[in-house]
Amino acid sequence: MSIVTAVTADDIEKLRKALAAEHAVLFAYGLLGARTSGALRARISAAFDAHREHRDQLRTLITTRGGRPTEPDASYALPFFPSNAALAVRLAVHLETGVTAAYLELAAAQDVSLRRYAALAMQEAVTRSYAFRPAQPPAFPGMPVAAPASPSPSPVRDGE
Template sequence: MNGAVSGADADVEKLRKALAAEHAVLFAYGLLGARTSGALRAKISTAFDAHRARRDQLRALITTRGGKPAEPDASYALPFFPSNATLAVKLAVHLETGVTAAYLELAAAQDAVLRRYAALAMQEAVTRSYSFRPAQPAAFPGMPVAAVPAPPATTAAVRDGE
């Protein structure tokens, strides 16, 4: 044997990586929830709940496949400290982007059920990421930026111009 990990064992490792990402995200969202208020805090609490549910699902998926789920670390390093609402939003977007990357690896699992699970998790994370951003998403790479169309003329304006 060449030391390669079997398909099922490789899938469990991919699940463990996604679980580790969820642990880190939960730590950071817990910090953000304690440092924000109002509508932003409500959005962060909703994200925290969604990630907690994903964490619990990942633990169950690992266990049912004979693996041992990783426990969370006591603390995680943040890329920057969220000292105001703008930085809190920036960190939330960063968290969702990072967890999307972890699920991208799981999308390469041998088990089709896990691939679907990963695709849905990525979709949710990207959607959450954009819900935090005030601006519209950028155009697809290579696509020209479309000009903003003029509003259509109303019937009254057309009649007045005749």
Template structure:
């Protein structure tokens, strides 16, 4: 499972621990499918990393871009809280965020900040992909909606609008109709 940084971010604190590693003596009886709980923990760890990055981006942008960054931050915060609730409802223990995360690149201007946001949304989409294979249908639905939202957010940060159906050839331009001149 890759992080939103697709292998280019690194954890700065708590490295070496697996997501959801229990502290000795604090184990809780798990009532949900352990594989599903692990998938939820991985998605939660990815949300933690994305929240860290959006916190940085929101502080370094202004105007409408900052508004979009703030909206993305709030959406991911809501998803993080939902994941924590899903994990604890199944008897699992949510993974806690690291103190810091390394970004794949540092955004020094608005264009790079928007590019990083696109990168983050693509990464979080990949993080939820594993959860889309959960054994419980509500978890698969949760993952699908989270991926849909992330893809939509990523296009809000792109300068150009997507094609109607990505990957398909562009619509052919209408054929020019021959015109006759008045002297013919």
């Protein structure tokens, strides 16, 4: 028995919002790729390729459901200008966080396959955002990190 879900205008709109987010991310990663080098540029290029693939998948998901895909803007405003590698990393994390939010909305779609697609896209984006960060995420995100305990001195024993 297969579950058939009706195509809703709301689902198509959620897909269009996710596509718009992908367009914006691709613009910004294109800019970052032109301003970075070495290992950072390789990670940015890989992120660009992943987002381009999602963009193409979203376009297909929209058109096969009878919708009209969102077209990219000519330019997008960035929250800050990435003038060095540290700012480029900060912007990449910001981009991945933003696209995660767009997919979070898609995760509320009526169509089960769209919810699954959104969940996997969010997982990829969060993983990419942590790959850009220099430190490892905490074991329990959201929990305060305890300060490391200072080593206690060993007791001195007689005769040592």
